[in-house]
Amino acid sequence: MNGKTELTRALQADVSLASGRTGRVAKEAMMKLTTAVLGFGLVVLSACAQQPDAKAYQEQEKRWQSCPDGYYSGPRPGRLNYGNDKYLWVVTPEFAKRFCMPEHLVDPDLKGAEAIAFKRVPSEDGFDRCAVQDGKTHCVDDGVGRFEVYLKSDLNLPAAHPEVRFFDDERNHSYWHITTSEPPSEMPSQRYRKGLYQLPPGAINRFGNPYHHPDAGYQFSLIGIQRNGMGASVSALWEVGFRAEWTMGIDLVTLESRGIAGDLDLTPRQIELGVNRFAIVLHREPSPKHHDEMYVAKDYSHVIHLPKRFMDRVKAAVDQAGTWNDVIRTFRQP
Numbered sequence: 212m213n214g215k216t217e218l219t220r221a222l223q224a225d226v227s228l229a230s231g232r233t234g235r236v237a238k239e240a241m242m243k244l245t246t247a248v249l250g251f252g253l254v255v256l257s258a259c260a261q262q263p264d265a266k267a268y269q270e271q272e273k274r275w276q277s278c279p280d281g282y283y284s285g286p287r288p289g290r291l292n293y294g295n296d297k298y299l300w301v302v303t304p305e306f307a308k309r310f311c312m313p314e315h316l317v318d319p320d321l322k323g324a325e326a327i328a329f330k331r332v333p334s335e336d337g338f339d340r341c342a343v344q345d346g347k348t349h350c351v352d353d354g355v356g357r358f359e360v361y362l363k364s365d366l367n368l369p370a371a372h373p374e375v376r377f378f379d380d381e382r383n384h385s386y387w388h389i390t391t392s393e394p395p396s397e398m399p400s401q402r403y404r405k406g407l408y409q410l411p412p413g414a415i416n417r418f419g420n421p422y423h424h425p426d427a428g429y430q431f432s433l434i435g436i437q438r439n440g441m442g443a444s445v446s447a448l449w450e451v452g453f454r455a456e457w458t459m460g461i462d463l464v465t466l467e468s469r470g471i472a473g474d475l476d477l478t479p480r481q482i483e484l485g486v487n488r489f490a491i492v493l494h495r496e497p498s499p500k501h502h503d504e505m506y507v508a509k510d511y512s513h514v515i516h517l518p519k520r521f522m523d524r525v526k527a528a529v530d531q532a533g534t535w536n537d538v539i540r541t542f543r544q545p
Contacts, residue, residue, distance in 0.1 A: 268289075268291065271289060272290070275287070275290070275311050276311060277311065278308065278309055278310055278311035279309060280309050280310060280458060280459070281309075281310045281311070281458070282310060282311035283310055283311055283312045283313065284296075287313040288313070288315075297330055298328040298329060298330045298359075299328070299329045299330065299521070299524050299525060299528060300312070300316040300326065300327070300328050300329075301316060301317075301318050301321050301326065301327050301517075301518055301520075301521035302316050302317055302318075302321070302325070302326040302327075303317070303318075303319070303321050303324075303325055303326065304317055304319060305325070306325045306326045306361070312326075318518040318520060318521060320516065320518035320519070320520075321515075321516065321517070321518050321521070322514075322515070322516040323490075323491075323513060323514050323515035323516055324360050324361060324362055324491075324515045325361040325362065325363060325461060326360075326361040327358055327359065327360050327361070327515070327517070327521070328358075328359045329356065329357065329358050329359075329521075329525050329528070330357055330528070331353040331354070331355065331356055331357070331471075331528060331529065331531075332353055332355050332356075332357045332467070333352065333353050333354075333355070334353075334354055334355040334469065339351060339352055339353070339354050339355075340354075354469075354471070355467050355468065355469055355471065356467065356468040356471035356474075356525070356529055357451075357465065357466070357467050358448065358465075358466045358467075358468075358491065359463060359464075359465050359466075360463070360464050360465075360466060360491065360515065361457070361461050361462075361463055362461065362462045362463075362464060363460060363461065363462075364455065364456060364460050364461060364462050365460070366513065368418070368429075368493060368512065368513050369418075369429055369493070369495075369512050370417050370418045370428070370429060371416060371417070371418060371419055371420045371428030371429060372415055372416060372417055372418075372420075372428075373417070375415055375416070375417040375453065375455075376417075376453075376454075376455035376456075377412075377413055377453065377454055377455065378413060378414070378415060378416055378417050378450070378452060378453040379413050379414070379451075379452050380414065380416070380450075380451045380452065381451050381452060381465070399422075400422040400424075403421060403422050403424060404422065404424050416428065416450055416453075417450070417453040417464075418430070418431070418450050418453075418464075418493065419450050419496070426496075427496035428495075428496060429493055429494065429495055429496060429512065430447065430448075430450075430493070430494060430495075430496035431447075431448040431450060431464075431466050431491060431492070431493055432444065432445070432446065432447055432448055432491070432492050432494065433445045433446045433447075433448055433468060433474070433489060433490075433491055434489065434490055434491075434492055434507070435477070435481055435486035435487075435488070435489055435490075436486065436487075436488045436489070436490055436507050437481075437484040437485055437486050437503075438484060438485025438486075439484070439485075440506055440507055440508060441503060441504065441505060441506055441507065442490070442492065442503065442505050442506075442507050442510075442511070443481050443484065443486050443503050444503060445474055445475070445489065446468045446471060446474040447468070448466035448467065448468055448491065449466065449467045449468070449469065450464065450465075450466060451465050451466065451467050452464065452465030453465070466491070471529050474529075475489075475522070475525070475526040475529055487519070488516070488517070488519060488522075489517045489522050490507060490514050490515055490516050490517055491514075491515040491517065492507070492511040492512075492513065492514050492515070493511060493512045493513040493514075494510075494511050494512055495512070
């Protein structure tokens with residue numbers, strides 16, 4: 212109210228001053244006054260238009276948090292305060308209903324998993340590299356692609372160590388930047404094979420075997436699906452994490468592809484074979500057959516069909532890391 216009174220007084224004073232002038236000066240003064248009044252009115256109207264209906268927003272947020280087992284806290288159309296979610300998501304309709312996921316993340320073409328979250332992450336084990344070329348530094352950042360896969364706990368997937376309920380092997384520590392000079396015979400992998408070294412709790416794979424001993428166990432891979440229903444090998448996926456019963460009835464497995472840039476670019480041969488869909492598969496390692504000779508429907512232990520719309524977004528995110536040639540170039544020595 213005080214602000215309006217002060218503005219009114221100022222306007223009245225300017226009007227009085229303008230009335231005592233004649234000719235061009237008076238007209239200019241009146242034009243300025245008119246512009247000021249109109250501007251003030253637009254500011255007020257704009258402020259009123261931008262003010263959300265607090266009650267309606269609270270009711271909307273209440274609906275978004277009304278699901279039985281939790282709710283998604285990231286961005287969604289109409290939300291004014293949210294977590295800065297940097298993942299690309301795809302979820303089944305059932306998962307969305309259970310956790311109040313936004314509709315635009317739902318895709319019924321996701322089969323074999325309840326949800327998948329993807330993002331590029333930095334690698335501390337050598338795949339994020341820099342090279343100096345012609346006096347300029349070129350770096351490949353966040354060169355690892357991470358798929359966090361939510362699976363039903365009752366799938367009973369084959370595993371080298373089905374008793375393992377927690378595993379963490381994310382390579383995001385500083386010591387990856389130090390190359391040690393241990394004799395090969397003293398390296399943990401060699402001592403493990405000889406029975407002289409035991410891995411600490413949490414460092415034993417669920418699906419694969421540590422150091423591929425006594426064999427590799429089971430392996431996840433990213434494949435393309437050919438027109439004839441066979442798999443076309445794209446990239447190995449490293450098992451870097453597992454959490455049994457992340458929430459009731461759902462396990463979480465974390466898979467990474469080292470240097471994923473360029474892996475999703477189809478070769479002329481793959482295009483000729485009709486590859487236009489991707490899947491994450493679980494198989495015995497080494498495979499009894501080459502990936503390109505395995506039928507997706509029957510030769511793999513488990514298949515997760517990835518929706519095309521989701522993989523288009525993943526490829527767009529991966530391409531930001533540069534082409535495969537860019538990655539290779541950073542490894543070359545002078």
